[in-house]
Amino acid sequence: MNKPVRNDLNLSVLLISFCMAIFSLNVIADTDLSAREIMERVDEESRKSTDSAFTRMKLTTCKYGKKDGKIKCAEKPRVKLVENAQINTGIDDKDTKSVAIILEPASERGIGMLSYSYDDSDRDNETWLYLSALGKVKRISVRNSDDEETESASIFGTEMTTEDQESGKLDDYTYELLEQGKFRGRDVAVIESTPKPHRLSKSSYGKTQSWIDTERFITLKVQMFDKRDNPIKKLEVGKVEKINDVWMGRSLTFFNTVSNRLTNMKLEAINFDMDIKEEFLTQRALTDQAFREKYLKDLRKQAK
Amino acid sequence: MKNLLLYLNGYFARVPGQLIPYRKIVLILALLSTIFMGYGASRFVLDTSFDVWFSESDPAIEALDDFRDQFGSDDGLFIVYEAKDGDVFSNKSLTLISEITETLDNYIEISDDVWLEKYGLEPDVVESLSHIKRVQSLTNIRIQKNEDDVLSSPRLVPKAIPGDINRLNEISSVADDQPSLLLFMFSKDHRYGAISINTDFGAIPVVQEQGDDFSLFSDDDWSDDFDASMDDSAEIQKIEYQPDEPGLYLPFMKAITAITEQPKMTEHFNFYPIGNSAMIALAMDTMIQAAFLLVGMVVIINLLLWTLFRSASAVVLPQLAIGLSILFVIGGLSWLGLSSTTLIALTVMLVIAVGVADCVHVMSSYLFFRREGKEHDEALSKAYGKTGVPILLTTITTMAGMSSLAATGMPMFVQFGLSSAAGVFFAFLYTIYLLPVLLNYWHPMQNKKSSNAEVKKTNGIRTLALFLKTKLSSFFCFIANPILSAAKKIGLTWLLSAEWLQPLLDKIPAFVERFRYLIAIIFFGGFVVCLYGATQVKIDSNLVELYSDDVPIGQAYDIVDDNMMGTGNMVIVVDTARSDGIMDPAVLSSMDRLQNKIEDSYSDYIIRTNSLADLVKDTHAIMQSSEEYRTIPDSQIAVSQLLYLFNSSNPEERRALVSDDYSKSHISVQLRNAGSNEYQEFFDEIQKDINNEFNKLTATYPELKVQITGSFALMMRLADDISKNQFKSLAIAAVVISLLMMLTLGSLQAGVMSIVPNLIPATLAFGLMGLLGISLDTDTLMIAPLIIGIAVDDTIHFISHYRMSLAQNHNMKIALVETIKEVGQAVTFTTLILGCGFFMLTFSDYLGLAKIGGFGSLAIFVALLCDLLFFPALIMIFKPKFGQKDVEDNLNFIEVSK
Secondary structure, three states, X not given: OOOOOOOOOOHHHHHHHHHHHHHOOOOOOOOOOOHHHHHHHHHHHHHOOOOOEEEEEEEEEEEEEEEOOEEEEOOOOEEEEEEEEEEEEOHHHOEEEEEEEEEEOHHHOOOEEEEEEOOOOOOOEEEEEEEOOOOEEEEEEEOHHHHOOXXXXXXXXXXXXXXXXXXXXXXXXXXXXXXXXEEOOEEEEEEEEEEOHHHHOOOOOXXXXXXXXXXXXXXXXXXXXXXXXXXXXXXXXXXXXEEOOEEEEEEEEEEEOOOOEEEEXXXXXXXXXXXXXXXXXOOHHHHOHHHHHHHHHHHHHHOO | OHHHHHHHHHHHHHHHHHHHHHHHHHHHXXXXXXXHHHHHHOOXXXXXXXXXXXXXXXXXXXXXXXXXXXXXXXXXXXXXXXXXXXXXXXXXXXXXXXXXXXXXXXXXXXXXXXXXXXXXXXXXXXXHHHHEEEEEOOOOOEOOEEEOOEEEOOEOOOOOOOOXXXXXXXXXXXXXXXXXXXXXXXXXXXXXXXXXXXXXXXXXXXXXXXXOOOOOOOOOOOOOOOOOOEOOOOEOOOOOEOOOOHHHHHHHHHHHHHHHOOHHHHHHEEEEEEOHHHXXXXXXXXXXXXXXXXXXXXXXXXXXXXXXXXXXXXXXXXXXXXXXXXXXXXXXXXXXXXXXXXXXXXXXXXXXXXXXXXXXXXXXXXXHHHHOOOOHHHHHHHHHHHHHXXXXXXXXXXXXXXXXXXXXXXXHHHHHHXXXXXXXXXHHXXXXXXXXXXXXXXXXXXXXXXXXXXXXXXXXXXXXXXXXXXXXXHHHHHOOOHHHHHHHHHHHHHHHOOOOHHHHHHHHHHXXXXXHHHXXXXXXXXXXXXXXXXXXXXXXXXXXXHEOOOOHHHHHHHHHXXXXXXXXXXXXXXXXOOOOHHHOHHHHHHHHHHHHHHHHHOOOOEEEEEXXXXXXXXXXXXXXXXXXXXXXXXXXXXXXXXXXXXXOOOHHHHHOOEOOOOOEEEEEEEEOOOOHHHHHHHHHHHHHHHHHHHHHHOOOOOOOEEEEEOHXXXXXXXXXXXXXXXXXXXXXXXXXXXXXXXXXXXXXXXXXXXXXXXXXXXXXXXXXXXXXXXXXXXXXXXXXXXXXXXXXXXXXXXXXXXXXXXXXXXXHHHHHHHHHHHHHXXXXXXXXXXXXXXXXXHHOOEHHHHHHHHHHHHHHHHHHHHHHHHHHHHHHHHOOOOOOOOOEOOOOOHHHHO
């Protein structure tokens, strides 16, 4: 079917919350917590949304194979470089404004997305898309009421999906602590999350297992299963570092173990509490290249 | 040759006498080998997957596998529904369709109890719905809107279905403006709608089992320093797919049907499911019906055996022959570690026919001699002396016929041909070496006082006749025509008294002599006409035409072809063999032009086409907010950006249209149903168009490959291939059998004379098909060698018996009378038994089977007429001596009978 326009275009917001959900598992010190309690604490932390973030990430996607026991790209990887800036605004800072600009590949350079999402469910979220080759801006309307039934969508056409980053909705799952032990030299708890029936029908997974470092409280690995209990995807977290007093992995790799494709997401830069002006997060940032570059240069300077 | 045949005669005559002293050893050996084969048969594996039809290295299969690797399963279910209120956009239609869509989409949320109570489905059947990848219907499909520089994709029909007629009219007129929805989701007149269900059938990957030593903490191949650099030599794990088995489709269709066939749904809609799942469910129903018909066939065979021989041993012993031969075939296959295919059913049919024929010939001959007053031992020896050689000959010719199937080179036919040949051989072994021993213990005409036997006989016949009547009447419930059934009943009651046979056979020589030229002309004329007819046979397999008109699938296909997207589909794969090749405007433009060209040229077949080029054009028009821009942009960067949104959406959907590296894409073509023969030409024509269009690009893309694939296209090509191959093997079988006849009959003259009566039954079947315009499909062809084999068997018995008699008596008259009296009886018996048995199959809804039954029984009956009328007429006219000297050739029967 010809459906180029989908209802999942809040990409920049997704990207940021993506990082949050994966990395903010890092504040639980008490390993005696039950699986559900661990996940509750994880969720709480992920909700402490960090204001004014700037990220630059490199997304590498390829078909993979093994060479000398190591995972390697078996074809020329497709690389996307994306910069993203986001602030929280509105009453109680519950609304979000963000802009995402593609730097690479050359054929997509300059494609931009501007997203405003509103806490008020009566107000539709707004996304503007700019295609540099055509010099056109289009607003993409996504009704809030439709959101709940959106299918899980890929992020930038990679192996990562919007479902992989979803946080919250703890009541939608049941949790079980499978085992505790040593994994890659760390103390780890393996927690299995199973969606409840109403959630399951919307999910592409029948269950997931997460390996959580019980000292640093960071996810090291996630294994996803389909509804017939077959392993289909996994996430490996690498390059764990402490940034802004927060432990996080700067390299995330998603493996689609069925199609033998992987996407590696490298956080080349991630910075919170940046000075991002609201006037930057307007349509001008999409169409006016000079304007955009001026602001981005400034942000790049602030970022590590 | 003559000496060899005489020697064999003597040998077979001696076999019973030599075996009797060792009967216990023979029985023990038989028992032991039966146990051995029975044990093997307990490990019998029936492989019902479709892959067995193809050789693994078949390039077409590789192409389809590649296609599935790249684009996923093309095997879905398309449920077309007809709204009885005439409007799929009415509130009621939409509400009910919404309910079905929601149920399919959210089947997991429905509890096991609800499934059981509301739909009568067990959890394991419901589980099969997990093969659903996506459900699309009018009630959940989204449309693309572009107003005032705002893009949106709202639902066509709001979740809360409006009751207001104006609002509903508005929706239906919006729908009419969506070219992509028309014919896909609803028909032009809004009378028909569709639910499209995408499944993973055919592309279910085999997931590696976790070993026993699996531990959550054993680390795998991950290393922290992954750098995403490319390594050409990295080994990619090949994706393997689960075999496509009916077992996957059946519960799935059961669950779907339970949902659509609720009373409130059927009150408002007629449903017409289309697609592999529906076809396979139907095929399974047909198989169950066929099993009943086979049981009917066996019952008829038993009844006739009992009536004709009036002995329980005559019923039990042939069945033992059938049972043991089949057991040995299955046991043998299992011991060899080979799994059987569904063709084993045909092997069973062949073994039934051959096993019955072998035993009936021996027992009929035995009875003949007993009635002449011979004692058991002498009668048995004489019977084997008479029938041994013909049985050996028919065994050889049938085995040769079946083995000729191996010439097709298709693995499953090779196995089918060879295992059938083995089955025929086992039946031979049984008849020659075990049957005499068993007959020694239990045989027809045990020594009793004849008067008692007479009384019992008539009583027995009466009760049996009554029994048969009730049995038959229940059988004929199948048949629409009650007059026919009454006639049949009367006919069979008359047949039961078998007393008519010998007097009738006595009259034959005189009758034939009087009309010998007329008979010869009629048969030969018929042969020539049929030979011409056979040249007119169209070899064609049409899925729908394989079913009788009262099976709904035919209507469904017509409706979908006439009102919706069509029932067939194929894909044209475009492989540029270069990254981003598909984004090249030149490639997209070629795809676009090809689509326009074939849509215009083949509008009889093609309903519509779709490809990435359409998507690019649509997006271009939308982004530029003008219909003028419904074109492929000139620059590759513009194409790439237009595809950006699509790239960024669901990768599965994108992957279904274009490969990850944008080197491969495909044009999907929706087709109307037609026969394989027609399609094959159509595919050839399209390939020419493809070459014309894409040859321009070969300078830029030297490795460019554009070809037709898709499971439908492949099935069509396969059907065509099988038909042509089978025809070849059939021709080989005919030649081989004829040569064997010439050789064994020891004279060219006899050989030639025997070929014509032999060929008549076969050419008659094909000739009639050609003359009546019935196309020869895969299934009919498969059974053809079998039919020919059976029909030829009786003729071989007849001719070889005549020749032996001539060699012994040097008198044509005696030889002919003897042959007609002795073999005539056995041949009539086998013809009645097998002819009626096969006739049962004509009641199948599956025309593949019905044709086998109809033409099979026709061939068998015509073979009988050839033996009793045509062959004697030929002898009377040409007086062949079959290589014998000093033959008395006075064949004056009329005077004698006067």
